[in-house]
Each structure stands twice: as C-alpha cells, then as structure tokens.
Amino acid sequence: MHVLLFDDPAIRPHLLPFTFTRPVAALRCGILTLAEKWQHRLGVDAVGYLTQPYLQAKYPAGEVSGPALIINGAVCPDDLLTRQVQALQPGQALYCDELLVAAHVADASLVAELIQDGIPETRQVAEPVTVIDRPWQLFLRNGVEIRRDFALLTKGRTSQPVGDAHTIVYGAENIFIEQGVKIRAAILNAEDGPIYLGKNSQVHEGAIIKGPLALCEGSHINAGAKMRGDNTVGPFSKVGGEVGNSILLGYSNKGHDGYLGNSVIGEWCNLGADTNTSNLKNNYAPVKIWSHVEKRFVDTGQTFCGLMMGDHSKCGINTMFNTGTVVGVGANIFGAGFPRTFIPSFSWGGAAGFETFKLPKVNEVAERVMARRNLPYDAVEQGIMKTVFEATEEDRVWEKAKA
Numbered sequence: 340m341h342v343l344l345f346d347d348p349a350i351r352p353h354l355l356p357f358t359f360t361r362p363v364a365a366l367r368c369g370i371l372t373l374a375e376k377w378q379h380r381l382g383v384d385a386v387g388y389l390t391q392p393y394l395q396a397k398y399p400a401g402e403v404s405g406p407a408l409i410i411n412g413a414v415c416p417d418d419l420l421t422r423q424v425q426a427l428q429p430g431q432a433l434y435c436d437e438l439l440v441a442a443h444v445a446d447a448s449l450v451a452e453l454i455q456d457g458i459p460e461t462r463q464v465a466e467p468v469t470v471i472d473r474p475w476q477l478f479l480r481n482g483v484e485i486r487r488d489f490a491l492l493t494k495g496r497t498s499q500p501v502g503d504a505h506t507i508v509y510g511a512e513n514i515f516i517e518q519g520v521k522i523r524a525a526i527l528n529a530e531d532g533p534i535y536l537g538k539n540s541q542v543h544e545g546a547i548i549k550g551p552l553a554l555c556e557g558s559h560i561n562a563g564a565k566m567r568g569d570n571t572v573g574p575f576s577k578v579g580g581e582v583g584n585s586i587l588l589g590y591s592n593k594g595h596d597g598y599l600g601n602s603v604i605g606e607w608c609n610l611g612a613d614t615n616t617s618n619l620k621n622n623y624a625p626v627k628i629w630s631h632v633e634k635r636f637v638d639t640g641q642t643f644c645g646l647m648m649g650d651h652s653k654c655g656i657n658t659m660f661n662t663g664t665v666v667g668v669g670a671n672i673f674g675a676g677f678p679r680t681f682i683p684s685f686s687w688g689g690a691a692g693f694e695t696f697k698l699p700k701v702n703e704v705a706e707r708v709m710a711r712r713n714l715p716y717d718a719v720e721q722g723i724m725k726t727v728f729e730a731t732e733e734d735r736v737w738e739k740a741k742a
Contacts, residue, residue: 356649364412369484
C-alpha cells in the first residue's frame with residue numbers, strides 16, 4: 340500500500356516559516372520527523388508527500404495513481420492510531436472531530452478532491468490525536484515524542500556500551516547508543532527521560548546531558564555544553580552552551596556559549612558565539628509571536644516561548660533575541676541591541692535597521708554552507724529559495740517604504 344502524507348491546507352500556513360521550505364510531515368519533533376514516525380510504524384520502505392508544487396521535486400509523491408493510504412502530515416502517530424489507520428478499508432476515512440486524519444482511497448490522483456469534498460464513509464478516532472498545527476507545539480510536544488520515538492526505535496535492540504571510564508551515567512537503562520558514537524568525560528542523566536545518541540554522533544568533554552534528549556546522526560554536543568532536557572539536535576548539527584526544550588531540525592550550528600530555550604531552529608542555520616534567546620517576558624505574560632497567516636502578532640498562550648528561525652538564516656556574535664522572535668528564511672542578523680521580534684525572510688541587518696538580502700548573495704552563502712556537508716545547492720534548492728523570496732516580498736516593508 341502506497342502511503343501519502345498530505346499538507347492540510349488549514350494547517351500548513353500556520354507552520355510558516357518552517358513550511359516555506361518543507362512539507363508539514365518533514366518537520367522533526369522527538370527523534371524522528373513526522374513522516375519517519377509513520378514510515379516506521381506502518382513498516383513501509385518509503386512515504387510520499389503531497390505538498391506545494393514548488394516543493395514536490397525535493398519531496399516527491401511517488402506513485403499517485405491507484406489505491407493509497409493518505410495521512411494528514413500534521414498528525415503524530417501512536418500505537419492505537421496506527422492500528423486504526425491500518426484497519427481502514429477502501430473508501431473509509433478516519434476523522435478527529437472535523438479533522439481528516441487518514442483515508443484509504445481507491446485512486447490517489449483524486450486526493451485533492453477527496454480532501455476538499457470529504458469521503459462518504461467516515462469514522463471517528465478512538466482517542467483525540469496529537470496535531471502539530473502551530474510552531475510552538477513542536478517544542479511543547481518534544482519531550483513526549485522523544486519518549487515515543489525512543490521506545491519505537493529501541494524495542495528489541497541492544498545499545499552500544501558507553502565505553503568511556505570517565506563518563507558518569509545515571510539511569511543507564513534509559514540510554515541508547517547507536518553504532519559509531521564517541522563519548523568523552525560527560526555526564527548522562529536519563530533518570531527523568533531517555534537519551535538517544537544517533538549513529539556516529541559525539542558527546543565531547545564536560546558536556547552535561549539531561550534527558551529526554553535526541554542527538555541525531557552525525558551531530559555533536561560540544562565541550563562543556565549544558566543540555567537541560569526535552570532537546571532534539573537534528574542530523575549533522577553542532578550544539579554548545581546552554582539549551583533547554585529546543586529543536587534544531589538539522590544541519591545547523593549553535594556551537595558556542597549562550598542560551599537557547601523553548602525554540603525551534605531550521606536547517607542550515609548558524610547562531611554566532613554568545614547568541615542568547617529570551618524565552619520568558621519580564622512580566623510573565625503570555626508570549627505573542629508573528630503569524631504569517633494573520634499578518635499580526637498572535638497569542639501563543641505560552642509563558643515560555645523563544646526563537647522560531649527558518650532555514651538558511653544566520654546571526655552574528657552576541658545577538659540578543661527577544662521573547663517570541665520569529666525569523667524567516669534566508670535572513671542575516673547582526674549588530675548591537677535587540678532586533679525586531681519579526682524578521683522577514685531575506686532580511687539583512689539588525690536593531691539599526693534592515694535591507695533586503697539579495698537572492699544572488701543568499702545563493703552564494705547557501706552553496707558554500709551546503710558544500711561543507713558535501714551536499715549540492717542544486718537547481719531544486721535554488722528554485723525553492725526563489726519561490727520563497729518572491730512569496731515573502733510583501734513582508735519586507737522597508738522595500739515598500741523606499742518606493
């Protein structure tokens with residue numbers, strides 16, 4: 340059975356800036372992306388994505404004719420929900436109240452019409468499902484999802500040993516180490532939640548790690564880092580300083596001292612030395628953040644909320660981000676003082692003001708950065724960035740002011 344994960348049109352825009360550059364199901368929460376969670380639980384070799392046309396070349400749908408299982412890419416699976424989805428018969432759909440969760444369709448080419456018009460034979464889920472429909476829900480759900488993914492990935496398997504006499508371990512039964520991991524003189528405390536160390540990852544001297552934590556393939560926790568729990572370091576990333584309840588989606592660096600809390604950082608980002616994020620207002624009021632859909636600041640209902648940074652964005656040394664700052668795609672932030680709390684995609688500047696980071700220059704930087712990971716910044720990647728650049732033109736208000 341072909342599995343297709345679709346971007347719910349009522350959800351995807353609310354997950355910008357992260358969904359500018361990926362389908363909803365390619366977001367990481369816990370150890371795995373939402374797509375990987377479904378792939379593992381359904382036991383399929385691959386899944387397809389039904390997403391925006393400009394993203395489809397990078398995230399293909401695969402076979403889009405004939406029978407298929409279509410699943411809402413914003414829904415996190417568990418054992419019960421997986422069984423309900425697998426039990427669907429042709430022509431049946433599974434809903435959570437008004438939300439389409441999954442359907443077994445006879446012809447995948449008609450999915451768009453089915454999503455819009457509905458499927459006649461419907462049933463309700465046995466229990467409410469977990470839906471990631473706002474950016475801050477990624478870090479709010481991260482600890483729970485690390486625990487779920489840990490159980491999924493480690494069931495029936497044996498961890499590699501710590502293998503370092505100078506590393507202190509608490510809760511060893513909650514630690515799983517994949518092949519190729521290197522640990523040197525660290526503290527691993529998994530008493531309050533699991534610690535997962537992915538293939539070829541490294542934990543350097545003096546790092547203090549509190550679970551839940553997911554360190555994905557090829558990533559590093561630098562010397563002296565303090566990982567305070569509910570953290571995910573996505574593949575091929577480097578993290579230092581103090582980090583709490585945050586996610587780096589992958590291929591990003593926060594290599595130095597400085598605090599990152601209740602935050603989500605996209606791919607190909609770099610936080611300069613001593614970058615700090617505020618995650619709590621001085622008056623303890625609920626945090627408001629920018630909504631790309633409503634074009635205004637909206638109440639998250641959360642007391643703690645830090646930085647939401649889209650792919651390919653960077654900031655210079657000593658950057659200070661205020662509570663609930665949203666940074667778009669391809670921004671470059673530097674200079675003294677607090678920059679504004681909404682920094683549009685392809686911005687260049689800081690507290691003193693912004694101008695547009697021109698696309699050819701963005702492309703130059705992206706090509707250099709991706710080459711360091713031996714990945715090409717090819718025509719597909721360039722096409723995505725060009726589309727996002729054009730789609731976010733209205734957000735760059737200083738360009739309109741010049742005109």
